Amino acid sequence: MSTGGRRVAIVGMGGAFPDCKDLNELRQKLFAGQSLIRDWDEALAHGKNIRSTVSGYITEQEMGLEPVYSTLIPNYPETYIDTLGRIPDANLATADVGSIWSMIASQEAIKMAGWSVSETESEQTGVVVGSGGAGHIILRNAWHSFFELKRKTRIAGSHTVDRAMVYRDAANVACLIKNKGVCEAIGSACATGLGNIGYAYRLIKFGIQDRVVAGGVEGTSLETYIGFDAMQVLSKGFAASESSRPFDTDRNGFVCSFGCGIVALEEYEMAKARGANILAVIDDYFNNSDGAGNMFFPSFDGQKRLWKGLFADRPIKADVVKVHGTSTPVGDTIELFSVVDIMGEDGYHISAPKSQFGHMLGAAGAVELITAIMMLQEQKVLPCLNSTNLNPELENFQKAEGWDGPKKPVAEYRHLISPETVNKEINSIVCLNYGFGGTNSAMSISRDI
Amino acid sequence: MERQEIINGLVEILKTVRMIDPAKLANVTEETDFIADLNTPSTEMINIAAKAEQKFDVEFDDDDIDELGSKVKDIVDLIIKAKERA
Numbered sequence: 045m046s047t048g049g050r051r052v053a054i055v056g057m058g059g060a061f062p063d064c065k066d067l068n069e070l071r072q073k074l075f076a077g078q079s080l081i082r083d084w085d086e087a088l089a090h091g092k093n094i095r096s097t098v099s100g101y102i103t104e105q106e107m108g109l110e111p112v113y114s115t116l117i118p119n120y121p122e123t124y125i126d127t128l129g130r131i132p133d134a135n136l137a138t139a140d141v142g143s144i145w146s147m148i149a150s151q152e153a154i155k156m157a158g159w160s161v162s163e164t165e166s167e168q169t170g171v172v173v174g175s176g177g178a179g180h181i182i183l184r185n186a187w188h189s190f191f192e193l194k195r196k197t198r199i200a201g202s203h204t205v206d207r208a209m210v211y212r213d214a215a216n217v218a219c220l221i222k223n224k225g226v227c228e229a230i231g232s233a234c235a236t237g238l239g240n241i242g243y244a245y246r247l248i249k250f251g252i253q254d255r256v257v258a259g260g261v262e263g264t265s266l267e268t269y270i271g272f273d274a275m276q277v278l279s280k281g282f283a284a285s286e287s288s289r290p291f292d293t294d295r296n297g298f299v300c301s302f303g304c305g306i307v308a309l310e311e312y313e314m315a316k317a318r319g320a321n322i323l324a325v326i327d328d329y330f331n332n333s334d335g336a337g338n339m340f341f342p343s344f345d346g347q348k349r350l351w352k353g354l355f356a357d358r359p360i361k362a363d364v365v366k367v368h369g370t371s372t373p374v375g376d377t378i379e380l381f382s383v384v385d386i387m388g389e390d391g392y393h394i395s396a397p398k399s400q401f402g403h404m405l406g407a408a409g410a411v412e413l414i415t416a417i418m419m420l421q422e423q424k425v426l427p428c429l430n431s432t433n434l435n436p437e438l439e440n441f442q443k444a445e446g447w448d449g450p451k452k453p454v455a456e457y458r459h460l461i462s463p464e465t466v467n468k469e470i471n472s473i474v475c476l477n478y479g480f481g482g483t484n485s486a487m488s489i490s491r492d493i
Numbered sequence: 494m495e496r497q498e499i500i501n502g503l504v505e506i507l508k509t510v511r512m513i514d515p516a517k518l519a520n521v522t523e524e525t526d527f528i529a530d531l532n533t534p535s536t537e538m539i540n541i542a543a544k545a546e547q548k549f550d551v552e553f554d555d556d557d558i559d560e561l562g563s564k565v566k567d568i569v570d571l572i573i574k575a576k577e578r579a
Binding site: 112115116122123125133134136137196198199201202203 | 509511512534536537539540542543544547558
């Protein structure tokens with residue numbers, strides 16, 4: 045059940061993106077149909093012990109960061125230097141790489157929003173930023189020093205907690221911008237990015253905050269990568285740029301990527317009154333659980349209930365559906381059929397940005413919301429890269445007794461899934477993200493017209 | 494080891510603490526207070542102590558670190574004490 049409330053505008057955005065120095069380069073490369081996925085030297089270094097070797101990764105140098113290695117523990121970055129002078133040293137000392145990305149992205153989003161210092165530092169400004177994983181690089185070294193090398197706890201230094209705790213990204217952003225409102229992190233696996241923004245949206249909608257810096261981050265982590273690699277769910281055997289291929293018959297897993305997406309949200313009338321540049325309006329947000337008792341397998345029923353909750357009793361309309369579209373064998377087809385079941389067989393397009401930069405896990409929903417905002421701005425649908433061949437046969441689960449979804453094969457929906465950028469009028473977009481544990485999130489955004 | 498030699502070594506450690514203004518390290522004496530004079534965040538004190546253990550090849554007792562004062566002479570005394578004990 046959704047209730048009335050205040051409207052919420054998106055007035056700023058920022059982030060850290062694979063193989064892109066800023067938002068402009070991301071925009072240019074995405075709409076040009078380029079892939080941001082590359083062979084990852086950190087994975088390649090482990091030879092046969094690792095299956096997948098591609099990633100949408102970001103090097104420290106690409107973000108203008110320089111690690112300062114501890115003299116006490118080999119290869120342990122005890123802090124970072126911001127070579128571009130954006131973040132003070134005291135804030136860098138309490139942050140892992142993902143938290144630093146969050147701070148840089150928040151600065152960028154607030155600057156774009158045009159919030160004054162007093163607005164930013166207000167009791168009515170919140171921070172809601174979450175991450176999928178932990179501060180693994182910090183923990184890796186601290187634990188190795190204590191457990192394996194049998195050294196004293198102090199050798200790992202005094203910042204292993206603040207640099208590795210669950211809500212380190214939100215905490216670091218709040219300490220940087222000095223807001224006096226809410227500071228929290230929501231965790232919902234691969235729905236984390238959209239989940240944090242959805243929670244922030246509700247804080248404004250229900251009058252608890254007027255402004256919120258919100259988003260998701262997934263800092264570079266080989267630990268995260270090898271966890272999924274062990275599950276054999278990562279893409280394998282393709283050239284880097286062809287490895288993420290949602291809906292394509294040859295897809296064999298997702299590309300584990302890293303990044304950060306932050307948006308600045310503001311109560312609509314306040315933003316309008318001060319003449320803010322409104323990038324998009326959030327129509328609504330809804331999230332639910334599958335209720336199927338399955339940690340991993342997507343639920344057609346859960347996703348249908350997600351759509352029903354998002355639109356409540358209003359007519360369903362979206363020009364683009366930005367899907368989760370990970371490039372996993374089962375996930376893509378269940379998602380496609382749940383979209384078709386609700387939206388019908390035409391009148392909209394499907395966009396799967398993971399085809400271009402892989403799956404940024406805890407950052408995915410936030411970065412992909414940014415790509416949806418860009419689609420509204422550019423009036424172009426981002427492509428489903430590498431969705432070259434669609435299955436002309438029914439999926440096995442479509443043949444099973446009790447299947448009540450679409451009865452046509454994926455190939456019948458070719459007109460919805462374009463491997464190339466499409467020009468069209470776009471007024472509203474629905475963004476979908478799901479996570480382990482059967483959690484589902486959906487947000488509808490529109491142009492401010 | 495002379496006390497001034499230890500102070501010089503400590504200054505080298507302090508140069509690696511990025512929150513300390515390098516300009517303030519030009520005239521460090523035994524009476525210099527890490528927190529009051531150098532604006533060292535209190536969270537960095539344990540990191541400085543750990544690096545001092547490494548640099549001067551000593552190991553401090555946990556109780557001594559717990560009671561460590563914030564002046565340069567306090568850690569110089571601790572290093573000398575640890576060296577004598579060794």
